[in-house]
Amino acid sequence: MDRRSFLRKNTDVLTAPALAAAPLPARPTAADDDEPISKFANKQLPTTARSTAGLAPYTGTWGYTQAAHLLRRSLFGPTRTEIVAAAGRTLTQVLNDLLTAPAAPAPPLNVSATDTSVAVGQTWVTQAFDQNFEGVRRSSLRAWWLGQMLGQTMSLAEKMTLFWHNHFVVELGDINDARFGYQYAALLRQHALGNIKQLAKDVTVNPAMLRYLNGNQSTAGAPNENYGRELLELFTVGKGPLIGAGNYTTYTEADVQAAARVLTGWRDSAANLNSYYTASRHDTTTKQFSAAFGSASIANGGDQEYKALIDLIFAQPETARFLCRKLYRWFVYYVIDATTEQNVIEPLAQLLIQNGYNVGPVLRTLLSSEHFFDSVNMGCVIKSPIDFTLTVARQLQITFPPASSVVAQYGMWDYLNGITNLQQQVVGDPPNVAGWAAYWQTPQYYEIWINAVTLPRRNQFTDQMISTNGYTRNGAKINIDALALVLALPAATASDANLLIAELTRLLFPIPLTANQLAYLNDVLLPGLPDFEWTDEWTQYLANPTNVAKKTAVTTKLQALLRSMMGLAEYHLS
Known part of the structure; x- marks a missing residue:
């Protein structure tokens, strides 16, 4: 599969200024695709004045309004009980909770008689691969993941797990092994509030990523450039201004080739459910990088060489800036003007570097800042399909089947995944390696979520949930009990x-x-x-x-x- 084809659909974006356009390319649009972008969406970035506030700690009024704003951006659909409780505590206390990672959840369960490898109600994540079971296992994984978001604790962990899924993208349908998909999801959740550099190292040799971006095929004689290219362009330093064919201020085409050679030798094992290194497939030559990386070189390091590559990339200040811009667009707003770049992004990037790429201090500083609580940054985000659907379910207190009725429980989670899919977002399958376009496609950004296809789907879902009949599946019914x-x-x-x-x-x-x-x-x-x-x-x-x-x-x-x-x-x- 050519995961780069979408880049050729909107070449004007490739040379757009980094600050104004967050230069990522446009999503492909086939003639028979559902409408991806409303014709009424932005034709240029909004010019409305943004906040001039910086990262000074917020010291204004703390009450229901401020608590609701914080929790709307940190959780999926905070309930009235959660908002009232947060308003009765201090901002610091609430952030302490939000930045505490909960225990890892139990793995997904089999809920289909089709998968005869384990009994219904038992996990399949360590069973042998069988193509006959792959479909129901993948459905189980998606349902489980949706269930974790629905049942979130007072923690940023689930919102950040989805953030990393949109950042270090894999598509479950492409890797074709739900067991690897579960390992990938567990890795994102493990590092959701932790160290970004370590996550980058771990995901680089994660079996799901090796499959998705063809790292498992990369050898000394034929280095595959897919992961090396995405690592630089989409996962770390990003594109600076174009300075030549394939060359940017942040990396060059030669750097992509050098990174690809560093990453040779890794494979995935369906039998052992892991990744492994084969020395005979690894390029043992010294890899030379461009002036963008200080003309550094990486000597042969065997199975540890990829770590040196990640260390080199994360030594570049632009990596921190790139990551902080993505966090900003996830939690605050998509327009990053010159004032925001100076007052928010740059100091956040320095903070990220100072803390060794631990994301917690950055999130605490951003979410407790005058900038975050500026009124101009309240109510300016269009809910994603996942956020919209889970907000309906959580804020309006829809009762879902209990864990004791596992088939019914997973069935309802699967139903919600179907609802978000109709709204053009489904967990486990972003549209391409760049993630959901609402977080990078300029100048539309969040407006992409609302179009002639998705808006009726949202209304149909809320109308169904508020009706007395609701939705029934596996003998269980869900609806809003007004x-x-x-x-x-x-x-x-x-x-x-x-x-x-x-x-x-x-x-x-x-x-x-x-x-x-x-x-x-x-x-x-x-x-x-x-x-x-x-x-x-x-x-x-x-x-x-x-x-x-x-x-x-x-x-x-x-x-x-x-x-x-x-x-x-x-x-x-x-």
Whole structure:
């Protein structure tokens, strides 16, 4: 497979300025593809003034609004309980939790009778490879991964695991071994909040990556350049300004070739479920790098030589800058103007270098900064399909089957993966080696998530979840229990129409609604009726909760309210 074909679809991006365009290439668009980019999306980067604040610690008001902003960017769909709890603590205490890695989860389980290698409810991750079982194992892996995000703790670990998946990309369908896919996912989670340089070393010889970028085929006589090229362009230093055919200020074509020779000799073993080094396949000559790397050379180092390559690359300051820009676009916003580059990116890069490429201090500094909490950076991100879908599930308290019903549980996780796939994002399979285009494709960026294909899919999902019927699979049903959601609110809030709408608004939207929007929602809840009618109906229901008519009356109104709220444009923002 030619994983570089997408580069030839938009060659103008290749020479765009690094600061303004984050120069990564465009995703391919076949004639029969679903619409990838709305015709209404940006034609140029927004010129709206951005924050001039830097990384000084935020010392302003700390309450529900600030806690919600932090958790929306750090978690997938923070619940009201999580936001209220965070608002009652200090910012430092909340960040301490967010930057604490949880214990590694148990591996994915078999939930299909097709896979006869293990019983249903047991793990398949160490079983022998069998092409007949690959499809159901891969589905199990995707479902499990989605389940980890859905059941996240108060930690950045899952958000960062997905970040690294979008950065050190592999596609599960291409590697064709779900066991290697699990090892890859476990590696990302292990280093999610840890050392980026060590992650780069480990992923370089990870079996899934060796397969995906053909490192397992690279020999002294025929060095394969795929991984060496992506390591430089997409994973580490990135492209600086173009200075010649295939040459950039940050690396040259000769550096790609030298890196490829360093990486020769590695293979993967399906039988032993690992990677291994074969000395006879390794290029033992000295590898010479360009002036971009200080004209350094790497002598033969056998199976340790790849580590010297990673050390050389991470010795370049531009590697830290490149990584910090990607973190910024993941957590804050996609426009990085000259002020942000100077006040945020550069000091973050220096901090990353000073901390030996441990990502924790960088995340703590960014997420506790005046810049992060500037109002201009609130509500400016369009939720990814995964974030959107999990936010619906978590914030609106959909109840999923328990672990004791493993087939039903995995079935619902698999269903959510299907929903995100329809919205053009599925865990385990970014569209190409550059990752999801919303994080690099200039000038559209996040706007790519919303188009004529994906917006109806989002609305169909929320409409289905708010309906009484919901979705049923394997004898289990999931839907939004609007009544239970409101019953969990303070009694005085639940019984007052305007307080109820206000409370749901601050949970579901990252920016305030207008007076007209609030009046519209009030009319949805109480069409043509005075506010006290809600108080009366709610009180009557509480007095007689088993009365079907009274229960139906309030449930129907709440479902209509939530459906309308989820239909607003602001609901797609984070």
